Amino acid sequence: MSATSQWISDIFESRDPDKVSNANTSNEGIVFNRISKVLLARRIVFRAFIEESRVLNDGALHEQIKLDWLLLQILPLVHVEDKDPFTALIHSCLIGATDGHLDSLNFGLAPTSVLGSAFNPTVDKFFHVLDEAQVAGKQYMGAFADADGEVPRSVLSPIVRHLTTLDDPLVRVIVSGTGFSLEQFKNVLGSGVSKGEDPWDLEHTTGDFTDQNLQLAYISRYLPPSFLLSSSGEILKTRMYEWLRGRYRFTARFLEELLSGHWETYRPASPHKLLNAYVYTLAYFTPLDGDKTLMKSEPDVEPIGVQGFYWEKIERSPQKLDLFNQLAHLIFTYITRGPYPMGYYELKPLVEYGLARFIKRDTITVEEPLAIVSIVLYFKFKRFTLDEDTYARLQDDKGRAFKELVLLKITKPLWNGQTLRSIF
Structure with missing residues (x-):
């Protein structure tokens, strides 16, 4: 998109509200055109997929058709010039398509029309899913503005806006991810609904792998049984639960x-x-629990390009100090009193930054090993201590807080590799 000649990288270079509005509209038009092409490519391939499925099944659609369509999108086995069929179709046929042509074709290939009698509108729904929305939530920041033309927005806002302007009540839009603010897209729908209506159903609890058996069942679908039953596989299953339990992702x-x-x-x-x-990529910590013999026998690996926790967003947040104090309180409570810390909507920003998660509709916790390790190490690197929280507690709960203070002070030398003999 940024290679388009009309693209404006920073619409706020001008302080003129009209110029900001015009630049925002121009950039949105580029995004709308691109998303229309993405949707049309999906719908063209979907029609071919349904037609071929009917040919192979005497005019009917088999029971696993939904799963097959999902797998085709996630892991297409057929590539055209090293591109997946959707991208190849866009590059080959849709590059010069105008907005009018795209809208007309998308309307004619509505998924409910393609499915025909196989689609029951009383019980069935068709979904447009935007997964890992946090990726779009940080791209092209400043190339778009909020509804008032004052606050910079990322490309996520026009993407969601375009997806939700498709006038088809049988198509639902699902946006999922972590580390992006709901403000990025909630207000883009304001013109399409009444002021008192919220068109989004916000689902916080989408499941997790806090149950080791559930995680193992998931792992077993992808890794060979012969490996999982080996000594290396058995140890890996335990280590994966110790480090990766929590969110599915x-x-x-x-x-x-x-x-x-x-x-x-x-x-x-x-x-x-x-x-x-x-x-290490997620939490900047190299685990020490690996079997040394196994580790020596394995070839070295390249660094992994995975997005870690969104500390840079917290650094830029006007709530930075409050967030750090909240985290300090949570981590101190966890270290000294044991149970995972719980909170309510006051911790919502920590959910948006990926450090906490909802376990109920109104209950938030920091309990995932990766998140806890990342928080503790970040505090260490930034020299942000828990002392202030500790001394505040001494005023409120002198007996218990004194024991907690002693415990915390004893653990500090361990950061530098001190032996227990030297401490005591």
Whole structure:
């Protein structure tokens, strides 16, 4: 998009509100055209997919048709000049398509029309899913503005706006991800709904892998049984739970790296070194729990290009100090009192930055190992201490707080590798 001649990288270079508005409209038009092409390519391939499925099944659609369509989009086995069929179709046929042509074709290829009688409007829905929305949530920041033309927005806002202006009540839009603010797109729908109506159903609890058996069942779908039953596989299952439990994406993203990495016969070549590299990328900490013999036998791995936690966003936040104090309180409570810290909507910014998560509609916690390790190490690197929170507690709970203070002071020398003998 940024290569388009009409593109304006920073619409706020001018302080003239009219120029900002015009630049925003121009950039939005570029995005709308691109998203229309993406949708049309999906719909053209979808029609071919449905037609071929009917040919192979005597005019009917088999029970696994939804799963097959999902897999075709996630992992297409057919490529055209090293491109997936959707991208290849855009580059080959849709480059010069105008907005009018795209709108007309998208309307004519509405998924409900393609499915025909196979689609039951009373129980069925068709979904447009924008996953990992945090990626778009930080791209081209400043190339777009909010509804008032005052606050810089990323490309996520016009993408969601265009997806939701498709006038089809049988198509639902799902936006999922972590580390982006809901303000990025909630107000883009203001003109299409009444002031008292919120068109978004916000779902916080989408499941997790806090149950080791659930995580193992998921892992077993992708890794060979012969490997999982080996000594290396057994240790890896334990380590994956110790490090990656929590949100699905921690486990799923690691498996993606594992499956696309180097393999020997029916087994990944360096699963434990890869797990170490993965944890380091997310939390800037190299795990020390790996079996040394196994680690020595594995080839080295390349660094992993995975987005870690959004500390740079917290650094830029006007709530920075309050967020740090909240985190300090949570981590201190966890270290000294044991149970994972809980909170409510006051911790919502920590959810948007990926450090906390909802476990109920109104309950937030910081409990994932990767998040906790990342927080503690960030405090260490930034020399942000828990002392202020500790001394405040001494005023409120002198007996218990004194024990907590002693415990915290004892653990500090351990950062520098001191022996217990030298401490006591």
